[in-house]
Each structure stands twice: as C-alpha cells, then as structure tokens.
Amino acid sequence: MLERFKSGTLENGEADMAHPNADLVRKGFEAFATGDMATLDGILADDIVWHASGAGVISGDFVGKEAVFGSFAQIPQETDSFSQEIHAIVADDDHTIALVNATATRRGKTVTLAQMLVFHIEGGKAKEVWITPFDQAAADAFWTA
Numbered sequence: 331m332l333e334r335f336k337s338g339t340l341e342n343g344e345a346d347m348a349h350p351n352a353d354l355v356r357k358g359f360e361a362f363a364t365g366d367m368a369t370l371d372g373i374l375a376d377d378i379v380w381h382a383s384g385a386g387v388i389s390g391d392f393v394g395k396e397a398v399f400g401s402f403a404q405i406p407q408e409t410d411s412f413s414q415e416i417h418a419i420v421a422d423d424d425h426t427i428a429l430v431n432a433t434a435t436r437r438g439k440t441v442t443l444a445q446m447l448v449f450h451i452e453g454g455k456a457k458e459v460w461i462t463p464f465d466q467a468a469a470d471a472f473w474t475a
Contacts, residue, residue, distance in 0.1 A: 412433070
C-alpha cells in the first residue's frame with residue numbers, strides 16, 4: 331500500500347495531489363516502518379504530546395520527543411513482529427487523520443487492530459497525536475496479556 335504513494339503518482343498514473351500534511355504523515359509512517367529515527371525526529375515537534383489510549387504497555391500520554399521515542403522503542407521490545415498498513419489518510423491545514431491496520435504478534439498471539447491516528451500539525455511538524463483503536467477492548471486484551 332505504501333508503494334502507491336512513494337512515487338507521487340496514483341496507481342492509475344494520475345498525479346497524486348495529496349495535501350502536504352498527508353505527505354508528512356505518510357513519510358512518518360514510512361520512517362517508523364524502517365526505523366528511520368532521523369526522519370521521525372524532523373517530523374515531530376520538540377514538545378510533541380502523544381496520546382495512546384488504553385491500558386496496555388504502550389498506552390499513556392507522552393510529552394516530548396524523548397518520551398515519544400521511548401514509547402516507540404517499547405513496541406519491538408514487547409512484540410515478535412509489528413507492521414502497519416495505511417488504509418486512508420485525509421488532511422487539511424491543521425489536522426491529518428490516518429486510518430491504519432496494525433498487526434502485531436506478542437506472546438504467541440497475533441492481532442490486527444483497525445485504528446485511527448489524529449495528528450495536529452503546526453509549522454510542518456506533528457505537534458500532538460491521538461491514537462485510538464476502534465476496538466479498545468481487543469487492544470487492551472492484547473497489550474496487557
């Protein structure tokens with residue numbers, strides 16, 4: 331799915347006229363998937379606030395890049411595998427919403443969770459992010475087991 335957006339053209343050959351904030355968030359997902367922390371560092375505001383709903387080991391409110399990167403580091407420590415597939419990204423001048431399917435394997439169990447990430451974009455950087463799975467109970471059961 332990400333391949334579709336890397337070239338700047340859609341699968342049908344038409345130009346991709348995505349909003350710059352959609353491109354920023356897409357770039358962030360690509361950087362996260364490849365462990366490109368330098369790119370993520372450039373995308374996140376220094377005083378970013380990251381809200382991850384739920385009761386699991388990766389849930390909570392994280393303030394500042396160091397705390398957010400610490401939260402990100404928990405994911406490979408807590409899982410055997412983790413991947414995300416972007417379903418859709420919509421954006422305007424202030425916000426970007428990403429609908430994502432996240433698949434993780436942890437302690438012998440695999441789950442795919444549909445989730446929504448809402449990004450508040452300010453000055454070309456993610457200033458605040460809210461991440462919420464559509465099935466919070468399933469997410470909590472997976473991340474607290």
